[in-house]
Amino acid sequence: MQAKEVKEKLKFLISEASLIDPNLAKRLDEIRRWIKDTKDGSLNTKKLVMAFLLEAIEDSEVWLQLKVQTPEVCQLDLARMTAPVRYWYSYLFPKWLNEADSKLYIWKQKMMAGEFNQEDVELLAKIVNEIKSRQGTVLQRYVADLSMATDLIVSSSQEKPLCVQLTSLSEEFTEIKYQDWKNTLREWGIERGLFLSFHPGEPEFIKQLVNITLYNSNNLKIGSYLKFSVPS
Structure with missing residues (x-):
């Protein structure tokens, strides 16, 4: 997925999430505003930023699928996941959506500026x-x-x-x-x-x-x- 497609996908997910989970819509809009003024060509070269965006899109799609299910079907879907993935979607990801993230603004800036080394x-x-x-x-x-x-x-x-x-x-x-x-x-x-x-x-x-x-x-x-x- 290229930068233009990512921006369009975020807009679509924000619209969808606004009806299902407003907190997800708010978080995605925060991400959308972060990248909206970056030209597509430049954004495509920022591999770490793009990787994060694709991950955010994937998580949002899974989360929305879980949210529209009945509680019983949602539990069945979670049960099919590995324990780390289930923990992510049943606890950490929704917690990130629902609570303030004091570090988000800082690491978004650093990520966009290419200040993270990936030695590990x-x-x-x-x-x-x-x-x-x-x-x-x-x-x-x-x-x-x-x-x-x-x-x-x-x-x-x-x-x-x-x-x-x-x-x-x-x-x-x-x-x-x-x-x-x-x-x-x-x-x-x-x-x-x-x-x-x-x-x-x-x-x-x-x-x-x-x-x-x-x-x-x-x-x-x-x-x-x-x-x-x-x-x-």
Whole structure:
């Protein structure tokens, strides 16, 4: 989908959402106004912005489909989803629509200006692949990452979703980021979280990260926000 199509799609979804979920319409209109003055050619070159827009469109379409169903059919549709996807659509996404997002304005500006580096993209892809190879399920969302301090929403065998943040910061800065992360999760009502700091040069560190993640997906208690370093 190109920029012109994205802009038209947003207008269509805003019109549709205004009759079904005004909060979604309001959020989408905020996104539409953010990009409306950016020329289509320029917008097409902003890969991260376009990826976010396509993700927002996809989430909005799924959400509207769920909203027009009867409660019984909606529950059946949610039950067919993986645990991370179900958690996203049944809790985090509607929470994002219904509540103020203090970080949204800042990261939208940075995203449009190209100020985000994506050094961790390949690392996260490897972690996701490793989780899936062990029959775990996982979801990534820009909103979860940038507003909710969550790189990955993960579920293992017991299908309890766990919000995970990864960082390679040096030890002196890790504690500050950990406290900010914990506060952010609490603000969004996320009841369990895992904060993983790591040293990329450590042998098989990806397997170690996934071991810790899958174990805590099954075992971390409600109200726990665990900080863990690899190597420990």
